[in-house]
Amino acid sequence: MSNQIRPQYEVLVASDHQILEIGVESAVDTFTWVVVDSRGKAVVHRTMDRGESGEFSVTVGADEKDELWADSSMERHFPQGDYRVRLYHGAPNLRNTTYSGQFGKLDLLDEDAFSVVSEPQQSATEGDDSDIGEPFRVELVRGGPEAVTLRSSPVSFQGFSEYLRKRQHEGGPFDKANSWPAFGDGPYRAIRDAAREYVGRSTVHSFHDLVPAGYLEGKLDETAAQFPRIGLPRDAKTAYLPAVELLYNYWLEQGGLVQTLLEILARFQNRRNRGRAPLDRFDVTPLMPLRNKLWGYAEDEVHRMTVRRRAVEYEYEYGLSLIGRAVPRPSTVVERRHGFLEAFHQVLFLAHRYFKELDDLTVQADAFPLYRALRDCHIVLSQGTQNQYGEMAVAARAEFLVMQSILAEPQMREFLGGRPMTPYPEPWMDRVDAMKSIQGWTDVSIMHFNDLAVIGEQLVLTIRLGSWADTGVNGTHAATWAQAFRSAIQQYAAAYRTATGVDLSREPNAQPPAILLARRASGGRAPA
CATH class of the missing domain: 2.60.40.1930 (Macroglobulin (MG2) domain)
Known part of the structure; x- marks a missing residue:
């Protein structure tokens, strides 16, 4: 039965x-x-x-x-x-x-x-001489994709800046974030503590917290029921899960955010790194707030996560590697999530194939293969949802917000320069691109890596936290997921193609992105 x-x-x-x-x-x-x-x-x-x-x-x-x-x-x-x-x-x-x-x-x-x-239907009989009726034409009209807005990450630089602005001048500990002239690490510590509090309060309680803004507006209530529930650990009583993924940090680290600030910090401390030294003329006046924040950032080095620690967690949760001198040898990693990249790229590839079938009015789109790919990717991700998961992502995101805040200081742009006509969505981005140009690392803009970070985090959160392995979840849920996140899926594939040269809409390429990026930057010098 x-x-x-x-x-x-x-x-x-x-x-x-x-x-x-x-x-x-x-x-x-x-x-x-x-x-x-x-x-x-x-x-x-x-x-x-x-x-x-x-x-x-x-x-x-x-x-x-x-x-x-x-x-x-x-x-x-x-x-x-x-x-x-x-x-x-x-x-x-x-x-x-x-x-x-x-x-x-x-x-x-x-x-x-x-x-x-309202009335019983009359069935036609053989003796009925009435005319069948005039022939009519049916025109198939393709409805374009609905206008939905990508839901911004619950944890973003713009959101943090607004949060910090509102919390200042309340007589609390964050008032020192922009106070100057002052000596000591007070401004830095105020930003650091604000970032930790801001990231720690961002959680996911239901799948609707991840759905793009505006998607459910004007739709039937039954559409909301076609998303999977949030999967909880067996001993959990409430849905209280972090709204961040460490994948965000991985892509910005590949984009050069961390290395940019490390180069500036080395020059601030009068240390010369290996190779070229194009920052010899970098000087910070003691009357500018940037000096306080760089000083505090340098003093707090022993309390921050190292590249080595993040690198092994990238391997554990996603099987993604970094290339550089500070990265530990592969033999020192206990567990590596080999299947994630293949499963995730398979999801993106099958989603594009589903979109193609959906737009073709002569066929009926089948979302079952996409559902199976989502289920497989969810299972792989769940295997890495252990140990440092959650704590590592929250702590790393807070540290990256501090890095972005320091790079966003106006004095950084006065020194590093940049392209004023390039439409960077956030003020710290042109500093990273300027540093990459100075150092000769790569010509791929940080904007593409930021797209991979923000959109990749959103997609992975829906796959990790959604209960895709439940028996009640099927192709209908996968079809609803694909249509809701269609714009995000296509933008992620476009950014990945720009950064690595691989088109995920044509093939589910599972080659590590670190190798693809190093190969693309082989004409220059890739950051360690």
Whole structure:
């Protein structure tokens, strides 16, 4: 026996009752059937226990007290229109007033549809001399992609700057962030503590926290129910998971953010690094706030994470490597997540193939291969959701926010220069590109690495935290995910092609990006 719900009548008159034939498997102890109108609103529903038989015949529209109608004053029959019947595992949350709030966390077992008309349909007979009617044309019109806004990361440099601005002048510990002239590391410590507090308060409670802004607006409530639930550890009671991924740090580290500040800090301390020394004329006046922050950053070096520590965690969570003198030898890494890159790129490749089928009106797009790829990638990621996961990502993000804040100081641009006509979205970016140009590292802009960081984090969070391995999740959920994140998927593939030269929309290339980036920068000098 399989879980199924079937209406006995596909079309019925408004005054008639509908009969639902329901079958549930032995693993389902409690189930709920619900009738939903064309607006996505629940008209009537009922929660039942399976019992021994597992087969039920329910007459809907009869005046039964244990059936919950949306409007208690309405007559016990269906108005004219189209309806869907759904079978869920479990009982709804009736304290919530929306469909998604009541049924969104339940597993959908099966669904079907029926229609209600005002008058009985007349069947044609052989003696009917009436004309069949004039032929008509049907024009297939492709609806363009809906205008949705990519949800910005819950933790961003712009968000942190606004957070710090609001917290200043409150008489608290963050007032010293921009106080000068002053001696000591007070301004740096104020920024560091603010970054830690800002990142630590950003968490994910439901899948809706990850959906692009504006996607659910104007859609039926049932669309929200087609996203998977947030998967929790077995001993967890609430959804309280970090809203950051260490993948963000990996891509910005590959883009040269960390190495840029290390070069400036070495010159600030009068230390010469290996090779060229183009920063010999770098001088910081003691009357500028940049001096306080660089001093505090140098003094706090023993409390920051090293490149070595981040590198081994990149290997553990994603199987991604760095190339450089400070990176530990591969033999020192205990566990490496080899399958992530192949699984993640397979998801992106199959998503592009699904988009192509979706835009072709002559075929029916099949999202099942994409669902299997999402499931496989989720399982690989879950294996790395142990040990330092969460703590490492939160601490590293706070440190990178401090780096971005220091590079965003106006005096940095006065010294390093930059391209004033290039539309950098954040003020620290042109400093990184200027340093890469000075040092001869690579000509790929930090903007592309920032796209990989921000969008990659968003996509990986939806795969890691979504319960893609649950038995109730299927191709419908994968199709909804792909359509919601279509713009993000395409932008990530475009940025990856610009940075590495590999087009993920054509092939799921699993070659490590560190090797691709080193090969692309072979004409110059790649940062360690």
